[in-house]
Amino acid sequence: MSGGGEKILHFSIGPVQGFIADARRLRDFWAGSFLLSWLAGQAMKAVVENGGTIVFPKVDGDELFEAINNPADATAYIGSLPNRFKAKVPDGFDPQECVKAVEGAWKRLADKIWNEFVGPVVDMGYGNDTRDIWDRQVNNFWEITWVMGDDPSDKNNARWLDQRKNWRTHWQEDEESDLCTLMGHYQELSGYTRIHDRDAQAAFWKALTEQEYLHPHTQGKRSLRELNLRPDERLCAIALIKRVFPLIAKDVLGWWPGGDKLSTINWPSTSYIAAVPWLKTVEKSISGDARNSYPALADKLGLRSYKGETETRLFGLPQRNFFNLDGHLLHEDGVAAWCKENISDEGKRKRAREALQQKLKALRDASGGRPTEFYAILKMDGDRIGEKLGNPGTAGLVKEGLATFTAKVKTYFDPAKGNPANGVLVYAGGDDVLAFLPVNSAIDAAYKLRALYDASFKAAYEELLARHDAAFDEGKAIDLASFTMSAAIVFTHFKNPLRHALEKAEHYLDDVAKDQNGRDSLAIAVMKPGGIAFEWVSCWEKDGVKPGRTMMDVARKAIGGENAEYSTGLLYNLRERYKPILARRDENEEGNKGNENDALLGEDMIESLLVADYKKQPGKAETSFERAKAAIAPLLTIGRPLKRKADGSIEQSKHFDFDAALIARFIAVEGFCHQPRKKEQKEEAAS
Numbered sequence: 001m002s003g004g005g006e007k008i009l010h011f012s013i014g015p016v017q018g019f020i021a022d023a024r025r026l027r028d029f030w031a032g033s034f035l036l037s038w039l040a041g042q043a044m045k046a047v048v049e050n051g052g053t054i055v056f057p058k059v060d061g062d063e064l065f066e067a068i069n070n071p072a073d074a075t076a077y078i079g080s081l082p083n084r085f086k087a088k089v090p091d092g093f094d095p096q097e098c099v100k101a102v103e104g105a106w107k108r109l110a111d112k113i114w115n116e117f118v119g120p121v122v123d124m125g126y127g128n129d130t131r132d133i134w135d136r137q138v139n140n141f142w143e144i145t146w147v148m149g150d151d152p153s154d155k156n157n158a159r160w161l162d163q164r165k166n167w168r169t170h171w172q173e174d175e176e177s178d179l180c181t182l183m184g185h186y187q188e189l190s191g192y193t194r195i196h197d198r199d200a201q202a203a204f205w206k207a208l209t210e211q212e213y214l215h216p217h218t219q220g221k222r223s224l225r226e227l228n229l230r231p232d233e234r235l236c237a238i239a240l241i242k243r244v245f246p247l248i249a250k251d252v253l254g255w256w257p258g259g260d261k262l263s264t265i266n267w268p269s270t271s272y273i274a275a276v277p278w279l280k281t282v283e284k285s286i287s288g289d290a291r292n293s294y295p296a297l298a299d300k301l302g303l304r305s306y307k308g309e310t311e312t313r314l315f316g317l318p319q320r321n322f323f324n325l326d327g328h329l330l331h332e333d334g335v336a337a338w339c340k341e342n343i344s345d346e347g348k349r350k351r352a353r354e355a356l357q358q359k360l361k362a363l364r365d366a367s368g369g370r371p372t373e374f375y376a377i378l379k380m381d382g383d384r385i386g387e388k389l390g391n392p393g394t395a396g397l398v399k400e401g402l403a404t405f406t407a408k409v410k411t412y413f414d415p416a417k418g419n420p421a422n423g424v425l426v427y428a429g430g431d432d433v434l435a436f437l438p439v440n441s442a443i444d445a446a447y448k449l450r451a452l453y454d455a456s457f458k459a460a461y462e463e464l465l466a467r468h469d470a471a472f473d474e475g476k477a478i479d480l481a482s483f484t485m486s487a488a489i490v491f492t493h494f495k496n497p498l499r500h501a502l503e504k505a506e507h508y509l510d511d512v513a514k515d516q517n518g519r520d521s522l523a524i525a526v527m528k529p530g531g532i533a534f535e536w537v538s539c540w541e542k543d544g545v546k547p548g549r550t551m552m553d554v555a556r557k558a559i560g561g562e563n564a565e566y567s568t569g570l571l572y573n574l575r576e577r578y579k580p581i582l583a584r585r586d587e588n589e590e591g592n593k594g595n596e597n598d599a600l601l602g603e604d605m606i607e608s609l610l611v612a613d614y615k616k617q618p619g620k621a622e623t624s625f626e627r628a629k630a631a632i633a634p635l636l637t638i639g640r641p642l643k644r645k646a647d648g649s650i651e652q653s654k655h656f657d658f659d660a661a662l663i664a665r666f667i668a669v670e671g672f673c674h675q676p677r678k679k680e681q682k683e684e685a686a687s
Helices: 026-049 063-069 096-123 128-137 155-165 194-210 238-251 270-285 287-302 330-340 346-367 386-388 391-411 437-468 470-477 498-516 547-555 570-580 596-601 603-613 626-631 634-640 659-671 679-686
Strands: 009-013 053-056 084-089 143-150 213-214 222-223 374-382 426-430 434-436 484-495 521-528 531-539 640-642 650-652
Touching: 009 026, 009 096, 009 596, 026 053, 026 084, 026 238, 026 374, 026 426, 026 498, 026 626, 053 391, 063 596, 096 128, 096 143, 096 194, 096 238, 128 238, 143 222, 238 626, 238 659, 270 346, 270 374, 270 434, 287 330, 287 346, 374 437, 374 498, 374 531, 386 391, 391 426, 391 437, 434 437, 437 484, 437 521, 437 547, 437 659, 484 659, 498 521, 521 547, 521 640, 521 659, 531 659, 570 603, 570 659, 603 626, 603 634, 626 634
Parallel strands: 484 521, 531 640
Antiparallel strands: 009 084, 009 143, 053 084, 213 222, 374 434, 374 484, 426 434, 521 531, 640 650
16 A cells, blocks of 8 residues: 555454463463453554554553563562554554554563573473474464554545455464364474373373473472463473463563452462352351361372362462362362372272361351352453444444543452452453352442443543544534443353353353344353253343342342241242243244243232232241332342343343242342251251
8 A cells, every 4th residue: 555654554463262262271372362452562662662552452551562561579460461563653554563462472481481491391301293283373373464554534444454354364274183172273392192102102291291390489490380381181292381471470571460459370269269259258256276277188188189279369269278278179079179180099099089078168167158169250342342442423432432441341350359259360462351249249240340341431432522633623512421341141050161151151142142132242151060050141221220239139038047038949839830830932942833832921910929929038928018019029120031122122031030049049049048047047048
């Protein structure tokens, strides 16, 4: 493209999913998202250093971008920069400067990990063509795409990058031989096959896990061992870089992500996140000596690496003894799995398992509650942001609004500010958010972040108007209500593979909350070890009615034993008793005659059934009809969720959602099980 003066540059780094999503543990997922954001920041820095300006995203004030430019005393640990950006660059600017910046940073990281961990093992004679495998994977992984041209002064340039990707020349073929256990398209690093060279392969990985390195938080050297590399893991170069990057981050970045307020080396496990509400109950209700007898027993039994949550500082819990236990040791099933992995002798394993489970049960009894085995994945995304970014009238508002939102999200999860969300923020860049939370705080967090999103765009809108920004003139008539956000919450068991659970969260966000329900929606699913058990979706609100908030209200009213507004049995029976006879037929079912069962689902019919069931609860028989009718109104609210129609209006569903009450019951049983419970509560929940 020809022309003089300033030009427009669009730049992108991929693959995104191929680098981030292949993760076994939370630390892998954080490392992938952070590194991708950091590499994008290197390209942005190259633009600025060569006289250009970043148009989108807003980098002024971004914590990660500031850390990249001034690493001294930096603490940034959230990937806040997206993998693609738009910039204005001077005529004569060479986009290869951005490419070289990305590739140079990636090479520094890869070389550090090779020299620190892999190279010494190869030098000892282990591995078969390991260096060739490493170079092939590291040098050919990234797909970098850019387009530069004259500014057309309209939104056509927004499509340049997507059109450029249609000319794709970068293609990574699947590799052969034994493959990585984490990223299954790539060969594992030893170069051996288990069929022919099983012992040599095992020797390579054993040597790698025992290879000592200078650990930043301890005196002297230590090895990777099981906390960093499990015995059954055989990784490719890319997966190994993600896995051990947190151990050497400062040497490459120039700062420790998180600084003193948390340790990104020791991200909490999902089993630990699930147990956080109970841990806070234990801290308040059980003496130090009593709770610390449990880790003392683990030590006496000779369990290795049982303090797996060392330096987890996100939740305001003490950093010692009981609170350092690996998350699996806080759950009965996890104890059994831990003993199986650590104790080879069957008799000793059984005795250790029984002793630990007995001690854990005593702690549960003393606290009056228990830890749940479920946690929540919260994934959020702005609706149609790409369209608004490509519109000159709204692009400035998008840039300012998203920058404000990202900063507010990080504050909501900041351990230095008490971590109001009580969760773990993994990513917050642009309009995307990914967080892990306990069951009892996920829905409240989703509504809080959605409110922050609204407030951020309102504040940005008012600021642009106050500035009399000429570029914003076209946007003065913008409908702020069109800047909406969708979300998905997947409540999942910690035994479910993290990758699979994240895929489900992506599905419920894109396919359910956005496509199926018309955006501006919250989708919720409960994923048990056997798969998805319940699912529900609704727009956030209409006329002050907020079905998601109401879901939490129902859950809270289902705890408290004999004083509860709803028994968990009432919530359970709603679906089990009535769905088989009242649920509408699938419209695609052969022989269906126009959903004739819909007539049975009139609101009066459902209301009467719920009132009758409400009054069957212990102590509720004498409740007046009007009082019972008011009591079951929230069940009707969540049972008839909100959906956006094709014309943009929101209406209440005509069909009753029988999963709604069971999700509320699940939250009541698993989200509040850490609280001291009365005998009748425990018996009812067990049913």
